[in-house]
Amino acid sequence: MIIKTRKEIPSSEITPEAVYRDRRKFLKSSLAAGIGGTGLLSSTLNAQTGDALFARAPADINLASKPDWLVEKAAARTDAPASGPFNTDEELTPFDDVSTYNNFYEFGTGKDDPARNARDFSIEPWTVKVEGECAKPGSYSLEDILKPHTFEERVFRLRCVEAWSMVIPWVGFSLGDLLKRFEPTGDANYVQFDTLVDSEQMPAQRSRFATIDWPYQEGLRMDEAMHPLATIATGLYNDILPAQNGAPLRLVVPWKYGFKSIKSIVAIRFTKTMPNNTWRDLQASEYGFYANVNPQVSHPRWSQASERRLPTSLFMPRRIDTMMFNGYADEVASLYDGMDLRRFY
Amino acid sequence: MSFLAKPVIFLLCLAPGAYLAYAVYLAFTGGENLLGPDPAQFLSLETGEWAIRLLILSLAITPLRYLFNWPVLFRFRRMIGLFAYFYVCLHLLVFLMFLLQWQWGDIGTEIAERPFITIGFAAFIILTPLAATSFNIAQRKLGRNWKRLHRLSYAASILGALHVIWIVRSSYFDAVLYGGLVALLLGYRLLRKYSKAVQQFSLLK
Numbered sequence: 001m002i003i004k005t006r007k008e009i010p011s012s013e014i015t016p017e018a019v020y021r022d023r024r025k026f027l028k029s030s031l032a033a034g035i036g037g038t039g040l041l042s043s044t045l046n047a048q049t050g051d052a053l054f055a056r057a058p059a060d061i062n063l064a065s066k067p068d069w070l071v072e073k074a075a076a077r078t079d080a081p082a083s084g085p086f087n088t089d090e091e092l093t094p095f096d097d098v099s100t101y102n103n104f105y106e107f108g109t110g111k112d113d114p115a116r117n118a119r120d121f122s123i124e125p126w127t128v129k130v131e132g133e134c135a136k137p138g139s140y141s142l143e144d145i146l147k148p149h150t151f152e153e154r155v156f157r158l159r160c161v162e163a164w165s166m167v168i169p170w171v172g173f174s175l176g177d178l179l180k181r182f183e184p185t186g187d188a189n190y191v192q193f194d195t196l197v198d199s200e201q202m203p204a205q206r207s208r209f210a211t212i213d214w215p216y217q218e219g220l221r222m223d224e225a226m227h228p229l230a231t232i233a234t235g236l237y238n239d240i241l242p243a244q245n246g247a248p249l250r251l252v253v254p255w256k257y258g259f260k261s262i263k264s265i266v267a268i269r270f271t272k273t274m275p276n277n278t279w280r281d282l283q284a285s286e287y288g289f290y291a292n293v294n295p296q297v298s299h300p301r302w303s304q305a306s307e308r309r310l311p312t313s314l315f316m317p318r319r320i321d322t323m324m325f326n327g328y329a330d331e332v333a334s335l336y337d338g339m340d341l342r343r344f345y
Numbered sequence: 346m347s348f349l350a351k352p353v354i355f356l357l358c359l360a361p362g363a364y365l366a367y368a369v370y371l372a373f374t375g376g377e378n379l380l381g382p383d384p385a386q387f388l389s390l391e392t393g394e395w396a397i398r399l400l401i402l403s404l405a406i407t408p409l410r411y412l413f414n415w416p417v418l419f420r421f422r423r424m425i426g427l428f429a430y431f432y433v434c435l436h437l438l439v440f441l442m443f444l445l446q447w448q449w450g451d452i453g454t455e456i457a458e459r460p461f462i463t464i465g466f467a468a469f470i471i472l473t474p475l476a477a478t479s480f481n482i483a484q485r486k487l488g489r490n491w492k493r494l495h496r497l498s499y500a501a502s503i504l505g506a507l508h509v510i511w512i513v514r515s516s517y518f519d520a521v522l523y524g525g526l527v528a529l530l531l532g533y534r535l536l537r538k539y540s541k542a543v544q545q546f547s548l549l550k
Contacts, residue, residue, distance in 0.1 A: 303454070313384065
């Protein structure tokens with residue numbers, strides 16, 4: 001059961017950035033213009049969205065400790081470009097919702113379990129193993145992995161296969177820039193990622209009822225992975241990632257269903273053949289390798305034609321049409337030229 | 346004190362629904378958000394869970410009554426069964442009203458094309474005549490047929506358990522719990538019927 005107590009943010013903590021590049025003002029004015037009618041309706045909407053639009057992450061995100069160098073890098077990120085696929089003028093999903101409504105099955109099955117169970121998650125030390133078809137395999141520390149990259153803000157839509165979606169300002173950089181450093185060979189046709197296995201810290205990995213054969217794994221075709229929109233995210237809003245959002249580094253592949261965007265990565269593996277990915281392994285008739293957002297291909301449990309944009313409300317629901325490739329078709333459709341997307345779902 | 350038992354059980358069964366109704370009231374008037382960022386989904390899950398729990402509880406009355414020789418339990422069977430139906434109706438209402446906004450075209454496709462929704466809807470259809478014939482006069486009028494009709498609750502509970510099993514994602518826990526309980530309670534009845542038949546057969550000899 002989600003019982004949220006929203007902490008008041010002292011005014012001293014709210015920087016001018018709180019007017020997150022004028023989104024909040026924009027929202028308020030459009031609310032005033034668009035509704036203008038009954039007090040009931042506007043107060044409902046305010047409670048659901050307006051007041052919740054905190055532009056900053058709170059100081060105490062879920063993590064045992066925050067490495068200073070990483071926090072500094074996240075704070076020094078460049079702003080998202082004003083237009084183009086790395087930004088959108090859609091309303092952001094508030095930090096509170098992004099960080100309390102999660103599918104991160106290592107921390108539990110309920111949407112609010114990860115936020116509760118990941119409180120003391122430690123990302124120090126953190127090692128990423130690089131393996132397979134590349135010239136520079138090895139064990140890399142988090143600093144080795146992230147230090148050479150400049151962090152950027154990237155505002156993407158995130159569409160879950162369960163038919164809900166969010167708009168999230170990530171902090172990160174292109175996955176391809178990281179992969180290039182390991183010099184993948186000509187035989188590297190795919191790249192696979194593993195999430196951490198640590199049953200001490202991740203309670204659901206101790207469960208006898210788990211359907212998932214840990215580690216959670218995901219993969220991309222090499223050309224997908226090298227696409228500039230494929231992102232390594234290291235932060236959220238103006239801070240580093242909270243544990244429940246996949247600290248310290250995760251994938252964000254905005255044109256694919258959310259389950260492709262694997263969290264808390266500890267292994268990167270270049271492979272010749274198509275690697276295993278967890279949900280396809282569990283239920284291949286329902287989940288594919290590609291998992292591109294596609295409103296025309298229905299999932300047996302959820303229609304994919306529309307989505308609930310979160311936060312939504314009961315009486316003014318935000319149910320919107322799902323877009324092909326989650327609205328990134330101009331950028332990524334050419335990756336799939338000539339493929340039957342009904343067969344390769 | 347036993348005169349208090351019925352109202353107490355009534356209030357216990359009502360409590361989850363009352364809490365959710367209060368949360369919906371707050372959402373309507375713009376108060377505190379108790380339902381999270383995806384309120385329709387949350388309501389759907391909660392009402393569904395209470396429906397299957399109470400359905401299972403209503404099925405447990407008869408075995409418990411015989412196993413523990415506790416006839417007083419029968420006094421609560423109808424009430425618990427009706428509460429199960431009440432939560433089934435709320436679950437369906439949340440689905441139609443808040444998840445699909447009464448879009449009849451979508452409702453048709455969802456029920457026809459998603460097997461787990463099809464069986465859930467079938468369970469609702471099956472339970473409806475049972476709720477409608479739950480009062481004393483119907484029971485008297487239907488006589489022996491009342492019992493036969495109300496055995497349909499076995500079918501509804503199997504469909505309910507399948508409905509839960511079908512939506513398993515990362516954990517088998519709910520599937521094992523609810524599926525296991527339904528199997529146990531129906532298995533008990535089968536066993537009892539079988540042992541009675543064996544008894545009668547040996548008496549005939």
